[in-house]
Structure formats: structure tokens, C-alpha cells
Amino acid sequence: MFKYFQSVHRTILLTLLTVVSILGILVIIKPAAIFPDASWGFQVLRSMQMGSSFNTLVKPSSWDISKNSVEFLSWWSPGQYLVPYFFKALLGINTGHAASVTTAVCQILGLVGFYKFFKKAGFTPLISALSLVVIVLQQAFFLPYIFHIGGETLFFAFAGWFLYGCLTFNKANWHLALFILLSGWIGFICKSSFIWVYAACLFYIWIRLCYPSLSIKNWLIKGLWIGIPAIISVGVIWWQYLSKGANPSSASSGLDFSWQTFTFPIASPLLAGFSADDLVNGFIFHNDIPVLSPGLVMPVLILLAILSILLIYFICKTVKDDNYKLILLIIYGVSILFFGSAFMRKLDISYEARHFRIVGLLVIPGTLYLFSQFKMVYRAGLGLAILVIAFFSIKFYVIGQKGLYKFTAYGTSGIGQQFIDQQSLDYVKLLDDRHKDAIFVFFSPDLGLEIQHNRIITLDALNKDININFDDYLHKGHAGPLYIIMPSYYIGIRANVILKSFPGYKGFSLKELSDEYVLYFATEAR
Template sequence: MRYKNLPAHRIILLTVFIIVAVLGVLVIITPAAIFPDASWGFQVLRSMELGGPFNVLTKPSQANIALNTSEFISWWSPGQYLVPYFFKTLFGVNTGHAAALTTMFCQLIGLIGFYKFFKKAGFSRFISALSLLVIICQQAFLTPYIFYIGGETLLFAFAGWFLYGCLIFNKPDWKLILFILFSGWIGFICKSSFIWIYFAGLLFLWVQLSAGNRSAKAWLFKGFRIGIPALISVVAIYWLYFSKGQNPASRSNGIDLSWKVFSFPIASPILAGFSADDLVNGFIFHNDDAVLSAGWAAAVLILLAILSIVLVCKIITKVPDKNYRHIIIIFYGVSLLFFGSAFLRRLDISYEARHFRIIGLLITPGVLYLFSQYKMVYRAFLGVFVAVIGCFSVVFYYTGSHGLHQYTAYGTSGVGQQFIDQESLNYVKQLDDKYRNATFVFFSPDLGLEIKHNRIITLDALNSDINIDFNQYIHKGHAGPLYIIMPVYYVGIRASVILKSFPGYKGFSLKEMSDNYVLYFATEAR
């Protein structure tokens, strides 16, 4: 029997599948830690599992901790905890493993969706497959295997399929109406920021369906066919969700006319498409120590903004498929308007490239096609650059994975706990198993997920300068034993501030649970 060599694109796809499958198995074996946004989502799920209503966070009242208060959480979309809850119910696993299964399936589904979109957008199988390889080299792709990030992982799973759907409809029939209606709801459940992607996709559909018509009436008619189901979808989202609580667009904090407001969105193709923001640990928003000074960050970011404009212009002039060109123009333009206005109004949206990831994903095949038209030296440069990105991403994954194995505590939730050690977590679990009328106080929203039988209060962590609004911390009244878990370096002024936040208690005692964490506890009412 004669064996034929596999085509290059199949070899790449097989390689990508094996890598992603292995990463999926590893994250199930050792579940990831969790980002704060997703932690709050799981706190909502915890309240629901304890008998609370849908999407409502139940917690002790600040006016009297003997009573509860409830808040409808509309700041984040519900998919980040509903999808893991599906896996919890289906397989009977804990939260950590349910989040791991969510990550594994979403990453695979997302890659398949983008591969189909890239091919439908006119790219060859080889360019489409190579684009997936570039995508998995990004730190943004590996992050969910170290930290469960909720909505962004779900959005990655859905976005490629949504873009694919925007390309396959060429007439305003009932199928298009259902696609518009349900894609709005599904995308929002994945992540609330899908709204701007939804608008950009609908704008593309309008242009695609109306192309060739010179009559304004025809354009208007097609717009109504798209706009009516879109309006129904958005109104339902607002009525059932946004109107019931606060969200990042609820309030403006003034006007900001600084350089970053405009340069950051403009630079998004390179920031998000080639991990530039991750490589320097954030130009503006830093999860750790800043690599660049403020001055250098500004200069480099402005340069990247200029290069991004040049890159996008080159792509839309060289790539032959008109639909892909229109998508790039529309999505890039809408992102500039959406995020530019949000940053201008100082809404609660951080300057992180992850918010622009869809732009980075969209331009990937365009960049590969563009460089494929140039001389070998330019293609080699791009290959080396992607390899460097891949090396940094591997180091990030290795460091994070090592931390999960060596320094992360695991309790009953199965979530990797970054802000407590195993010895202290074990002691907290003993207290939770012993009492049914206690209140636990933490300074990270993920730690509350370990409490199964008692109530929890989550306070913001204190900086060394203790520049806080005391009204956000004070909790009056008395309700059984109170346990406050804090890092050992809080002992002193910070601990005093926290203890004063519970004026209904007296006679606090201190217990060292480990070398790194302490417990303040009290039972007597003042």
C-alpha cells in the first residue's frame, strides 16, 4: 500500500489539535486559578446553589450583618458561571474542574470556528491553518489554562462562528432573522462586551446585503430587516439584565483627553494580534511590575498606533476577498469608536489588549497573506517574530503551571487559590465544617468559594497607604462567630482598620494559621 504525505495544512491542524488537547487534559488534572471577575460570577452561582434567585448575589448587610442583602449582578455576563454550572450538573464535578472543562471545550470550539471563518473569508487552507498556529502561540490563548477568565474564553468560542454566520447569509430571510436574534443573546451570555462586536457584525451584514443597490430606499429596507430582530435582541438584554443593576457603562468619571485614549485603540491590531501588550506586561495597565517607564510606554504605543494603521491599510489593499476587507474596516472602525468613547468618558474599562482580542484574531490571516506576497527575508522575519512570541508564551505557561503545582492551594471548590496557602486553607475548611452560623471575611473574591456552610464578606485588599473609603468596609451588627483571614503583613495598622470595620464585635483574638496568613476572630458582641 502506498502512503501519501499529508498536506501541509493538515499537519498544522493536527499539531494544533494535539497541543490544545494536551493543554486541556493538563488543566483538568490541575485546575487553573481564577480571575476576580470570574470569581464574582462564581460567588453569584454559590448564592444560587444555596437557594438564591437567578444572578443575584446574597451577602451580609453592611447595616446589620445579622441580615442579608441581595444585589442583581449585571456588571458581568452570566455565561462565565452558567457554562461551568452546566458541566457541574452534567458530570458532578467541583467548580475548578467545571471551569477546566469549560476552558478545554471553548478553546477547541473557538479554533474550529475561526478556521471555518478564515476559509469562508477567502483564505487558503494553509493560511487558515497557519493562522490557528499563530493564535495558539499568543499568551492570550494560554492564559485560560493558568487563570480561568470566564467571559473572554466563552467569547473566543463563539466569535469565530458569529463571524462565519455573518458571511454565509446573502439574503434577508427568516434564517437571517433567527441568526441575528439568537446570536445577540448567545454572544451577550458569553460576554457583555460582545455588544460592540454584534453591532459591527450587523453593520457588515447591512453593507453586504445592500451592496449593488444605489437606492437609499433599498438600503433602508434592508436595514429594517436587520435592525428589527437586532432591536428585539438588545431590548430583551437591557430589560432582563442591564436595567437591574450597574455595569461598566453606568457612570462616567469625567473626560480624559490624554494620548492613551486614542493611541491604545488605534494600536490594537499589534497590541492584541501579536501580544505586544503582554510582552511588556502592559503599556498602561500592569498585573505586575511595569517593564517600560511611562515615557517609553507612551512613545512605543504611539509608534505601534502608526504601524497598526499602516498594517491595516496594507491588508485591505492587498487581500483579494472584498468581504474580508469590509470586515476589517468595519470592525476596526467600530472598535475605535466604541473604546475611544469609553476611554474618553473614563468608563470602568481597563487599558488591556484583551478587550481588543477580536481585532487581533481578525487580522491574523490577513497579515500572513500579506507577508506571503513579499520576499523570503520578510517572511522569515515574521516567522522569527512569531517564534519569539511563542517562546515568551511558553515561559509564561511554564511559570504559571509551576506556580499552580508548587505554590497554589486547593480546597473543596477545586479552584486554584493564589491568596492563601494550603495550611491556612485547611484550617479555614475545618472552621467552615464546624460551624453553621459564622461569617468569614476575605480580601479576594475567589476565597469565598471555599465556604460551603456559612456566610462570607469580601472586602477590597488594602494598600500600604490605606487610602480607602471607610464606608465601603464598615459592617455593623453582630451575627455569631466572625473570622477574618488576612496576610501576615496586614498585622498592624491595616489589621486595626479592618477590625474597626466591625464595631459590633469586641475581644478579637489573633491566630497564626501559617507563616504567611493569620486569623482574627471574635464571638462577643460589643
């Protein structure tokens, strides 16, 4: 029987490796589109390649576009552009293919890391392998093959190995201190929100090294072995990075005491671990047409929160490994406190399950083990739920691939462009090649990555109500030809608002680039 299960888990792992390798090859052949967060990171890389200092974004000054302003972009971690740049420089490929190689490598690294962690946490090779199957069948796993998401992918690659390391060290010594010091830096480079996971895991290590001793001296000494390298690690991150610019924790816009502030984090095991948030296109933050009516959102969220608490309770009651139970409880608890307080203070953090993915990944093997103790009918129910998740995830991937091949434009960067068609992008490239002193204006940060020889301005897209702060759009002065690329449906009041945002220019002309996009351009100073 042992040899049979050993053969099964090896077959599962080999199959997963084959499937994920094929997905990686496909994304290299046809690079993904890109999320705005990662686009800003690549804009920073673009500025650095054009001569700016580390992690600075250079753009025309809004006070006088003939001059530049420089911003240290600390909102996101630097790894989202540094790792692709490593592959870009190493392999001599464009940005889109470098991002694709990053995705392909990180997805495999992540799966191997979590498999090692699951086994270290006391689960059998079969449960660990099946857990990887559940991970792969989720939309969150397919997403990087359609949209490059930067730090999320890097964090997945690193998280399993970091958790494995947290379970490995049994003594407070210089090996542990070095692990804490370096993992803080590596994790932050992958994704800035790693800091809360870092804090939770250090608390776990402290408890595991000290318990059941009640000696204050013992707790203090071992706490110093953990605390000192952690303080150095976080201190350097703050000193050299976070303190130099704005980040999501920089400012609060008030207080929110609504049900969703804590209900959403509490429900994270099901929202992130079993794709509940993706299946309804987002409970609060919608990435597509919402499935649930507004009146159903909170009742369903409350139900999922209750079920999540019950799931965690029964996992901890059933699973035998104390290390797994402790790290699960601490990370789950810290996530509720961290995100609950962030949502309550209305920080600039969206209500998306992707922020809680580490909680979801941790819950999966415990859930599989829990249901393995139940009767066949319950196991079949869980299997059916996973098949439903798999169906919608594969559907998402197929539709996404169709979009990349049929509706996505590709230019010099190699990144799939969602907000322009090929005909319009080709004309923009022609203009960029003709000029060296022009300014291009876009309404999506990814489009600026196609400009190789000129400066760019990225403005927020306008909604129908045009409910904006005009000062955020106003750019004074004059500096060479100005090209503003916008969707054709902007023609009218929205286009007029944009043109008035550049008072230094007069005599704007309109050119239809395609049925979907237009170009406003001017050269004369007012």
C-alpha cells in the first residue's frame, strides 16, 4: 500500500511539472498583458535605463513640462521589475519575454517550495501533492499567465521556501539570525506586503523556540536572537526605501466601521484558499461584472466568515502536527488584525482575496487532511467543489489566451497591450521613432512602456461623470510636440477636459488612428 501511494504522489508531481512547464512555454511564446502595479515598476526601470538613479520615476513636471520631476516610487517593491530585468539582461530579450520567463520560473519554484513546506509541516507526500493540485487549479495560479502581476508571482515563489525555513530552525544561533536578516530583505524585494507575514512568522519562531519553558530569561535571550536581525532588516528597508516616498500605509482617509472591514479578512481561508472571491468576480472589489447583487454581498460574506472560522477550528482539532497548527493560527490571526485595521483606517488597500493568498495556501493541506477523515460523501463534495473551481479557472485561462491572441496589441516592449489596438500602436511607434523631443500622453501606465525615445505622461482614465480633481491633470508649459492618445469615445466633453489640461498648447488637431482610438496633437505654444 505504501508503494502504491508513493507511486501516486510521484505521478501527480510529474503531471503537475509537465502542465506548469507547458503553461510557462506558452506564456513565453505569447507574453501576458500587465497589471497597472507592475506597469509602474517597469516605468521605473525605463527611467533607470534612461539614466535616472535607483527606483526613481522621471516624468515631465506638471508645473512646467519642459522640465522633469523625479519621484522615488516606494509604493511597490522593486523586485517586480528587478527580477525581469535580470532575465532581460541575461538572455538579451525584451521586457515582455523577460516577464514571461519570470512567471514560468517563479510558478515552478513556488510549487516546489510549498511541497517542501507541506511535508515539513507533517503532511504525507500524497496530501502535499494533492494540495499542489488544488493550488494549480485556482484562478490565482492561472492569472500570471494572462496578466503579469509582478510582486504577487515573486512572493509565491519565495513564500513556501520561507515557511519551510521557519519550520527548520530549532536553535537560536547565528544561522537563525542570518536567515531572519536575509529573508526579510528577500521577501520585501519580492513584495512589500511581505512585512506582515514576516512579523507573524517571527512570532511563530519565537514561540516554537521557547515553549514550554516559562523562564523569562530564556524568552528574552531567544527573542534577542530573533529581534535584533529583524530590526536591522526592517530598519534598512525603512531607511533605504519606504521612508523615501509614499506607500499604502502613508495616509488614512478616515475610519470605516462597516461589517466588511473585519468580515472580509476573517473569511479569507475560503475567499483565497478556495477561490470564493474569484468565483463571484469579487465581493467588494470587482474585476469583472459582479455575480452577486449588492444586497447579497454582506450575508454571503458573513456566512463565509463563519464557515472559515469553523474550518480553521476543525483543522486545528484534527491535524496532528503542532507546528502547522501554530503557524496557521498565527498567520491567520495576524492577517485579520493587519488587514482589519488597514480597512478600518481606509488605507489604500483593496478588498481583494489576493492579499490573503498566503492564508489560503496554508489552509489547503489542512482542509484536504480534514476531509480525508470524513465519509466518502463529504470527500466527494469537496472534490466536486474543486472541480467547479477548476472549470472556472480553466475557462478564465482559455478566454484570456483568446484575448491575447486576438485582441491584444504588441509593440517594442513585448508586453501585451490591452488598452490600444495594433493599428494605433504601430502609428504611435512610428511617431516615437520620428521624434526625440515629444511628449506622449496615455491613460494607462503600460502604454508608456512602448515609448523608447521620448517622454511620457500617464493620466488616470476618465469616467463618464468626469468627477476629478482638475489639478491632478493640469500640466503647464510647452515642450515640443504633444501627442495624446485616447479611446474614441472620449471625443467630446472628456477630450475637452484633457486638452484644457495642457494650457501651454493651442491648435490641437484630431487624427483617427482606428475605429477605437484617436490622437490629439499640437505643436504650437499658446
